[in-house]
Amino acid sequence: MTTAVPVVEASGVGRRFGPTVALRDVSLTVRTGESHALVGRNGAGKSTLVSILTGLSKPDNGTVAFGGEVAPPLADREAWRRRVACVYQHSTVIPQLTVAENLFLNRQPARRFVISWSKLRRQAEELLGEWGVAVDPDVPAGELSVEDRQLVEIARALSYGARFIVLDEPTAQLDSQAIERLFGRMRELQAAGVTFLFISHHLQEVYEVCQAVTVLRDARHVLTAPVAELSRAELVDAMTGERGGLTVRDAADREPLTATEEALAVRDLSGDAFSRVSFVLRRGEVLGLAGSNASGKHQLAETLYGLRRPRSGSIVVAGKPLRPGDVGAALRAGIGCVPRDRHQQGLVLGLSIADNATMSILDRMGPAGTASPGARHAKASRALTDYDIVAASPDQPVSDLSGGNQQKVVLARALARDPDVLVLINPTAGVDVKSKEALLAVVERVRTEGKAVLIVSDELDDLRPSDRVLVLRSGRLAAEHQAGWTDGDLVADIEGVDRD
């Protein structure tokens, strides 16, 4: 890696949003052929920097250069596309169009204004084949898995000529096997001359797939270093500006649960992607649910809070049968949820933090949903501190918040109604390592208040506060682990491999 000219160089970049300074005099150099990690706490400025590096917004001051040449004007989208592309956590493909149409949208091979569909399809096939993406070009993009959708977006970027690709939290919604496949592809592409800027809150991934790392903290550049020269503890210290590691409390360290009432009983439940699942969740208990993305764990959790209708079996909440497939009924029965996708089910982006955080409790705060703005404001101000949310004020629209801080608003809302049973799906997705502690401490608190918690997660750290972890494989309960399990044993069960 001796190429003198960096792929991209940002110098002295600054960006404000009203009173918020998102970037302050930030410089970043990414060298050709490396995978460069960009890390920092929620709200540190990572995505803002990415929007500047990809020409989606203009810095207030500072410069960006690609391969030593000054960046094109913002209006020249074509020129930007040839230099850089970003694959986001949320999709930028159009779900109703096929993969082929998404790949060649606006540049279809046209003869006298007639689109040549067969040519379009052939080009898409060639492109996907060239980069080893095993996806059917005729499938509507909306039917792709997150993993395949990301690969299609990468192929699209490469087809425009870009050899610098930004991945903004690509692993947040992938299970461990899909992450390994993504990293495999990244290494192959890197060998073929592609440079990556990689954003993740999973620090072990930085060590696995990157050679250099840059840390942002409070809108400033803190350090850039070769990954090999920085310990994990040093990296966390740089991100937090404090010394001392992290503590996720393991349920094995606390007093075992004494027998309490049943909060939720699931009997012989079958539905989309799972069958004949039975378990009991008691008040004060934290139950983990693990499995690959194909295990059916998300569908099971979504059935519990009424988003999906079961095929057979029963769900009983505090002794009363729950009306199946009815989110409102589940809410009234005392089930709160953090849904899987905050963009689709979690938040109303245009509304304020205060509105979002109190939305499900409007009926409790005043007659007929007319909670006073003052009461909402007070409640939301408290949520900002309780959940470690970085925001200018509770009146800020949720769309202004960084990704991780939006996730914290979703959790605040789930708890605002004071539910007896909490169903949390990937509750810390996109949340930085330090804020994770705060969120998991909230789980610990509601547990001691006698609520029951079901945590469905791809992350082992999220499962540590669980008294027990159930493992779902191919839609069936395959194993149960008591607190104190080892990572290796749990992962082996999730993946269905025998360790001996």
Ligand SMILES: Nc1ncnc2c1ncn2[C@@H]1O[C@H](COP(=O)(O)OP(=O)(O)OP(=O)(O)O)[C@@H](O)[C@H]1O
């Ligand atoms: N459009 C906007 N309007 C107002 N404030 C904004 C806007 N976009 C970003 N911000 C603010 O700028 C700061 C940096 O946000 P950014 O999204 O860059 O953080 P991030 O490092 O990507 O965090 P995360 O890890 O949570 O994704 C935050 O305080 C955020 O609220």
Ligand SMILES: [Mg+2]
């Ligand atoms: Mg971000």
